[in-house]
Amino acid sequence: MKLINSLIAVGIMALLVLSGCTLEEPAVKSSADVQLNEATTQMFGQYVALGNSLTAGYQSGALTEKYQKNSFVKQIANQAGVGATFAQPLIAYPGLGSYTADGAGIMELQGFDATGNPVINPVPYAATSFNPAMPYTSTDIMSYAAPYNNLGIPGIVLGDLDSAVTAAESYSHSGLVDPILRNPAFGNTNPIQQALMLQPTFVSVWIGNNDVLGYATSGGTSPAAPTDAAIFQLLYTNMLNKVTSGGQGAKAVVANIPDVTSIPFFTTIGPKIAASLLANNIPYPVAYEKTTDNLATGVATGQATTDDLLAGNTLVTLVASSYAGLIGQPTGAWYRYVAGKAGIPVSVLLSTMPAVDTTQAFGLDPRNPLPNALVLDPDEIAIAQQATSDFNTAIASVAGQFDVPVVDMNAFMKDLADGYTVAGVDFNASYITGGVFSLDGVHPNNVGYALVANQFIDVINAKYSTNMPRVDVMKFMKDLQTASMSKRAVNKTNAFARIPELFGGKILR
Amino acid sequence: MLKKLTVTALTLVFSASMVFGSGFSIYEQGAKATAMSGAFAAQANDVTAIFYNPAGITALNGFQVGFGVDIIMPHANFTGPTSTDPNLYTAADDQTFTPVTFYTTYQINDKMNVGFGFFTPFGLGSTWDDNWAGRYLATNTQVQTFFLNPVFAYKVMDNFSVAIGFNYAIGSVTMEKMINFPVNNSDVHSKLAADGNGMGWNIGLQYKPTEEMSIGFAYRSNVMLKFKDGDATFDLPVDETDPLYPIMRSTFPNTKGSADLELPTLMTFGVSYDFTDQLTAEFDYVVTGWESYDKLTVTFDDPVGGSTETTADKNYQNSASLRLGLEYRLNDQLALRGGYMRDNHAVPDEDVEPSLPEGDRDIYNIGFGYKMGAITIDGYYMLLMQKDRVITNSVHDFNGTYKSVGNLYGLSFGYAF
Numbered sequence: 001m002k003l004i005n006s007l008i009a010v011g012i013m014a015l016l017v018l019s020g021c022t023l024e025e026p027a028v029k030s031s032a033d034v035q036l037n038e039a040t041t042q043m044f045g046q047y048v049a050l051g052n053s054l055t056a057g058y059q060s061g062a063l064t065e066k067y068q069k070n071s072f073v074k075q076i077a078n079q080a081g082v083g084a085t086f087a088q089p090l091i092a093y094p095g096l097g098s099y100t101a102d103g104a105g106i107m108e109l110q111g112f113d114a115t116g117n118p119v120i121n122p123v124p125y126a127a128t129s130f131n132p133a134m135p136y137t138s139t140d141i142m143s144y145a146a147p148y149n150n151l152g153i154p155g156i157v158l159g160d161l162d163s164a165v166t167a168a169e170s171y172s173h174s175g176l177v178d179p180i181l182r183n184p185a186f187g188n189t190n191p192i193q194q195a196l197m198l199q200p201t202f203v204s205v206w207i208g209n210n211d212v213l214g215y216a217t218s219g220g221t222s223p224a225a226p227t228d229a230a231i232f233q234l235l236y237t238n239m240l241n242k243v244t245s246g247g248q249g250a251k252a253v254v255a256n257i258p259d260v261t262s263i264p265f266f267t268t269i270g271p272k273i274a275a276s277l278l279a280n281n282i283p284y285p286v287a288y289e290k291t292t293d294n295l296a297t298g299v300a301t302g303q304a305t306t307d308d309l310l311a312g313n314t315l316v317t318l319v320a321s322s323y324a325g326l327i328g329q330p331t332g333a334w335y336r337y338v339a340g341k342a343g344i345p346v347s348v349l350l351s352t353m354p355a356v357d358t359t360q361a362f363g364l365d366p367r368n369p370l371p372n373a374l375v376l377d378p379d380e381i382a383i384a385q386q387a388t389s390d391f392n393t394a395i396a397s398v399a400g401q402f403d404v405p406v407v408d409m410n411a412f413m414k415d416l417a418d419g420y421t422v423a424g425v426d427f428n429a430s431y432i433t434g435g436v437f438s439l440d441g442v443h444p445n446n447v448g449y450a451l452v453a454n455q456f457i458d459v460i461n462a463k464y465s466t467n468m469p470r471v472d473v474m475k476f477m478k479d480l481q482t483a484s485m486s487k488r489a490v491n492k493t494n495a496f497a498r499i500p501e502l503f504g505g506k507i508l509r
Numbered sequence: 510m511l512k513k514l515t516v517t518a519l520t521l522v523f524s525a526s527m528v529f530g531s532g533f534s535i536y537e538q539g540a541k542a543t544a545m546s547g548a549f550a551a552q553a554n555d556v557t558a559i560f561y562n563p564a565g566i567t568a569l570n571g572f573q574v575g576f577g578v579d580i581i582m583p584h585a586n587f588t589g590p591t592s593t594d595p596n597l598y599t600a601a602d603d604q605t606f607t608p609v610t611f612y613t614t615y616q617i618n619d620k621m622n623v624g625f626g627f628f629t630p631f632g633l634g635s636t637w638d639d640n641w642a643g644r645y646l647a648t649n650t651q652v653q654t655f656f657l658n659p660v661f662a663y664k665v666m667d668n669f670s671v672a673i674g675f676n677y678a679i680g681s682v683t684m685e686k687m688i689n690f691p692v693n694n695s696d697v698h699s700k701l702a703a704d705g706n707g708m709g710w711n712i713g714l715q716y717k718p719t720e721e722m723s724i725g726f727a728y729r730s731n732v733m734l735k736f737k738d739g740d741a742t743f744d745l746p747v748d749e750t751d752p753l754y755p756i757m758r759s760t761f762p763n764t765k766g767s768a769d770l771e772l773p774t775l776m777t778f779g780v781s782y783d784f785t786d787q788l789t790a791e792f793d794y795v796v797t798g799w800e801s802y803d804k805l806t807v808t809f810d811d812p813v814g815g816s817t818e819t820t821a822d823k824n825y826q827n828s829a830s831l832r833l834g835l836e837y838r839l840n841d842q843l844a845l846r847g848g849y850m851r852d853n854h855a856v857p858d859e860d861v862e863p864s865l866p867e868g869d870r871d872i873y874n875i876g877f878g879y880k881m882g883a884i885t886i887d888g889y890y891m892l893l894m895q896k897d898r899v900i901t902n903s904v905h906d907f908n909g910t911y912k913s914v915g916n917l918y919g920l921s922f923g924y925a926f
Contacts (some may be wrong), residue, residue: 021892021914023584029598109692111756421906423590424646424862425689433814435691447694474593474642480694481746 033469036081040466043251044080048149048200049073050161050191050243051207054452055152056176057088059438059445061122062106063154063176064095065137067438070446073150073204075453076460079468088150089180090137092130094123096176097154098440100132107439109432117321118432120439135179147194153180157210157227158235161191162242172210192239196246203243204456206255206409208232208395212387216260217442219317219373220291220380226387233394240402252404253460256392258413261381264431265441266315273316273324273363274309282328286363288314288370290377295353300369302377315376318431318441323362323374332358334371405463407455422451422473450476532773532799532825532855533652533865537891538610538628540577540921544876544889545834546848548791550725550779552836553715555885556612556923559626562727562777563660563672564715566614566622570925575885577610577921583893585635585866589900589909593642597909601866602636610921619664626658630729631680631772635864639687639698646905647864648698649685654678654734654772658711668717676709680734680770684864688743688814690757695746697757701766701807703739707732709772721783725793729775731801741766741809764811773825774798779832787839793832799825799855822904828855834874844878846889859902866911868898885923892916 049055056063057071068074068088077086094105104122111119125132136142155174156164164170165188167177186194195203211227244252260266273286286309288302289295304314316324326333332346335358339346350356357367376384392410399406416436417429428434431441436448444452450471457468539557542549549557553565556575586600614624634651637643660674681704687696709732716724743761747753776798781791802825808818834848852870861867876889893915900908 021894021916023586023600023912023914025586025600026588026596026598028596031594031596109756111759421904423592424643424905424907426905433691435689445691447691470592472593474590477689477694478640481696 034467037465037467039464040080040468043202043464043466044077044082045201046149046198047073047077047080047082047086047202047204048147048195048198048250049076049152050195050203050205051152052156052210053152053154053443054209055204055206056150056154056180057152057449058097058154058443059440059449060107060443061099061440062095062097063091064093064097064106065090066093066095066106067446068150070449071150071152072444072449072453072456073152075450075471076204076456076468077149079453079457079471080466086149087144087146089148090141091135091179092137094125094128094130096132096135096179098122100175105130109439117325147186147189147197148180149198151180151191151195153177153191155210156191156207157214158208158232158239159227161205161207161239162235164190192242192246195243200250203250203252204254205239205243205252206407207239208236208257208391209260211391212257212384213260213442215387216376216380216384217265217317219371219375220377220383221373224291226384227391229387229390229394232391233398236394236398237401240398240404244402244404251464252402253407253456253463254395254399254404255407255409255456256395257388258409259388260384261312261315261376262413262417262429263442264429264434264437265318266376267312267429268318268431268441269320269324270304270309270312270314270316273320273327274306276324276327277306280328282364284364286314286327286370287366287368288363288375288377289372291372291380293369293372295355297355299355299366301366302369302375304375304377313378313381315381316370317374317376320370320374323370327363327370328361330359330368331362332368333362334374338371405459407459409452409455412452412455416451420451425473425477427451446480447473447477532797532802532828532867533633534631534773534775534797535608535629535633536795536830537579537581537917537919538577538630539575539612540876540887540889540919541846541878542834543579543891543917543919544846544848544874544878544887545791545836546832546850546872546874546891547795547830548779548781548793548832548834548848548850550713550727550777550793551715551723551781551791552779552789553713553723553725555887556614556624557610557626557921558713559612559614559624559658559660559674560610560628560630562713562715562725562779563624563662563674563711564670564713564725564727565662566624566660566672567620567662567664567670567715569614569622570616572616572926573614573923574926575610575612575921575923577919579606579608579610579917579919581606581608581633581915581917583633583913583915585911585913587643587863587866587909587911590642590903590906591901591908592906595909597642599637599641599643601863602638604634604636606633608632621664622662624660624662626656626660628656628658629654630656630775634683635866637863643863643907644687644696645689646862646907647684647686649683650864651683652680653682654680660711660713662713670713670715672713674711674713676711676729676732678707678709678732678734678772680705680707680736682736682739682770686864688761690760692756693753695753695757697746697761698744699761700742700744701739702742703736703766703768705734705736705768705770707734707772723781725777725779725781727775727777731774731798732772734770734772736766736768736770738765738767738810741813743813760814762811762813764809764813766807766809768805768807770805771801773801773827787837789836791832791834793834795830795832797828797830797855800827801825822860824857824860825855826857828853836878842880846874846876846878848874850874854898858898858900859904861898861900861903861911862905862907863911866898866913867895868911868913869896870894871896883925885921885925887921887923889919890917891919 057068059067099122360368538560550562553562558565662672779793830852895913
């Protein structure tokens with residue numbers, strides 16, 4: 001009896017052991033591709049993108065095919081099923097951009113120096129077969145019969161959309177107006193006119209960034225003020241009126257302007273200087289030249305404590321990365337750079353500013369301050385932020401008037417600065433390591449542009465009942481994992497100096 | 510400069526494991542107790558009492574030993590993340606774990622017993638494919654702990670016993686995941702493998718107000734496991750001839766990593782009642798003090814991604830389980846057992862991630878005990894059914910549905926000299 005009981009018990013156990021419960025596999029293991037609805041296929045019958053470098057797909061100081069193919073507007077076109085016919089002015093490697101006048105293209109990371117700072121330099125044309133006079137990837141691109149669908153032109157300001165015809169005939173004087181608008185072949189037409197020539201069914205416009213970025217990235221020096229807010233509103237109204245009434249009565253989407261002061265171009269160097277001062281127990285504040293200072297008659301009056309630099313009350317631009325390491329040393333490196341660029345002896349330059357004494361501690365002594373062009377001080381930050389806020393108010397009001405939805409890129413930039421997570425991947429607005437900004441510290445990288453595309457896609461879908469799928473960021477990142485490094489970049493004394501010139505309208509060809 | 514990379518992309522987190530108690534605790538430390546869903550702190554009448562309630566060993570005569578082995582076979586899968594594809598299905602690799610236990614007790618005199626236990630109260634692991642959608646959160650996570658636990662028990666009165674014990678804990682942890690190197694979007698495989706140790710204490714009380722009734726209380730302290738000089742290794746996607754290699758290697762040097770991990774308290778309250786000579790029922794309430802695990806900081810000897818320290822928020826919460834067990838003794842030799850338990854989650858919804866896909870669980874047990882003279886054999890089967898856990902507010906934007914079931918089998922052998 002005992003034995004039988006035991007056997008029964010053991011038998012039951014054995015059965016259970018063999019039959020342990022398991023999880024059912026679902027029949028559907030991934031979603032089928034989205035079938036685009038009629039609203040999407042109709043609205044994207046002819047898609048045209050207007051804007052600046054952000055629309056063009058500019059990255060790391062240049063416009064080149066390697067990155068243009070990931071421009072956010074191309075990614076939108078891809079998601080809307082019209083990527084194959086979305087024409088872009090593809091520029092060969094290493095591209096046109098901030099360093100074209102120096103005979104170089106895209107910036108590349110060459111490594112980190114002994115102190116952990118990134119070594120970044122542009123790729124010289126001499127190392128490639130690139131010809132800035134015939135920069136396209138092919139003659140098909142060069143002689144494409146219609147205006148390009150992507151009419152984003154790096155460097156342009158709002159006023160250029162309805163007026164720029166050539167680099168010379170534009171507010172921004174951006175050297176990239178010419179290869180993109182290809183006048184006079186296109187009848188000396190401006191970006192809006194070319195867009196309307198395409199009889200667009202849908203137009204995206206992200207413009208106005210440079211109306212404040214030029215001021216901010218030049219440390220408030222070039223131009224000396226952002227675009228006037230009232231003029232901005234007038235120009236924006238005119239622009240949207242033309243865009244939505246021309247062609248086939250195009251539907252449109254616009255985006256507002258992110259707060260420029262949270263981009264890595266401004267947030268990287270200041271905290272680094274502060275950390276270095278603290279680490280070396282240097283008790284002095286940083287001395288910098290304010291816009292109101294005149295070094296011909298008196299020493300610099302700007303002062304920023306380490307707390308100011310850490311908190312971002314005073315911002316130091318990425319251009320200062322070449323000079324941050326010299327702080328505390330007797331150096332005239334900045335003036336040698338400025339004089340060299342102007343083609344004059346440094347003694348001549350310094351003779352115009354007798355208050356400067358380059359034998360004093362650079363950046364600490366008011367007689368040898370951090371130059372104005374490298375610093376966005378609290379007053380300038382306030383001006384830039386006020387301009388951004390005014391522009392965004394204008395954009396919201398004008399867009400409302402034309403029933404055009406606004407992508408809130410300002411809010412998105414704030415989210416990024418706070419840390420932004422997608423499917424387990426953390427991004428933030430830090431330079432290089434944040435994962436969304438390219439090497440110039442101003443423009444997004446491939447992933448950054450994918451995130452931007454998704455912001456647009458959400459707004460477009462919500463407004464127009466389209467059903468474009470979002471860009472799958474994880475898959476996109478996976479697809480990007482073939483990129484390799486080039487050793488063709490060469491050392492330059494100040495790799496970042498040209499960056500603000502993009503926004504100051506000084507891209508040269 | 511590269512600080513953010515560490516803080517964000519490189520949270521080398523000691524998260525840990527697919528679990529069988531809330532968080533990553535394992536309450537299955539004896540076949541007799543587990544057959545009754547771990548409702549055993551009041552009965553505590555075999556050598557495994559050293560784990561469940563050491564006061565119980567005052568009832569054990571002479572010199573006794575027990576050896577146990579568990580076979581733990583979890584299955585888990587994840588559907589998502591919704592921001593990628595709400596229907597994307599990924600199954601975790603099936604793994605089998607076989608923790609063992611060893612106990613011995615010795616009766617010094619009528620009042621005093623000493624005992625020693627070896628068991629693994631925290632651990633297990635999860636493995637996902639290196640290419641899966643959650644690779645930046647976790648690919649392979651393994652945690653093991655071994656506790657060495659001498660106890661001393663004292664019979665204050667015939668119906669009231671107390672016990673106190675010391676715990677020396679040894680831990681080993683392996684965490685692997687991918688880190689995205691944003692410069693060229695390539696994946697770096699990161700691995701942190703570390704061993705550590707720590708100490709703690711435990712107490713137990715057992716009171717029998719009537720012949721039929723027993724009340725048990727047991728408490729285990731926190732144990733701070735100190736992991737020192739673990740190996741942090743980074744496998745780069747490029748070889749030494751690639752121009753990118755020096756950049757990536759200087760960003761991700763192979764170095765040493767250290768961390769402190771505070772294991773939770775464990776508090777048990779149980780009541781058992783002999784309804785007949787043959788039937789005993791017990792109800793236990795167990796609280797695991799997971800709030801000790803609110804964040805995890807790893808420090809590196811050399812800066813990884815420019816930083817020598819990285820902190821990950823864990824935000825675990827205390828969790829409680831309700832356990833109900835029954836034993837029916839057919840005769841002097843054979844007993845049949847069963848139990849049900851409800852175990853509640855320790856990880857808040859927003860913090861759940863795939864290294865530890867835990868959740869609320871309904872757990873069913875059956876088992877037997879067979880006595881042949883001095884030899885005792887106990888066995889159990891346990892079915893763990895985790896409620897589907899639908900996450901919509903993940904701080905990692907890793908929303909989706911976690912599903913899990915587990916089959917556990919165990920045998921214990923006891924010998925009374």
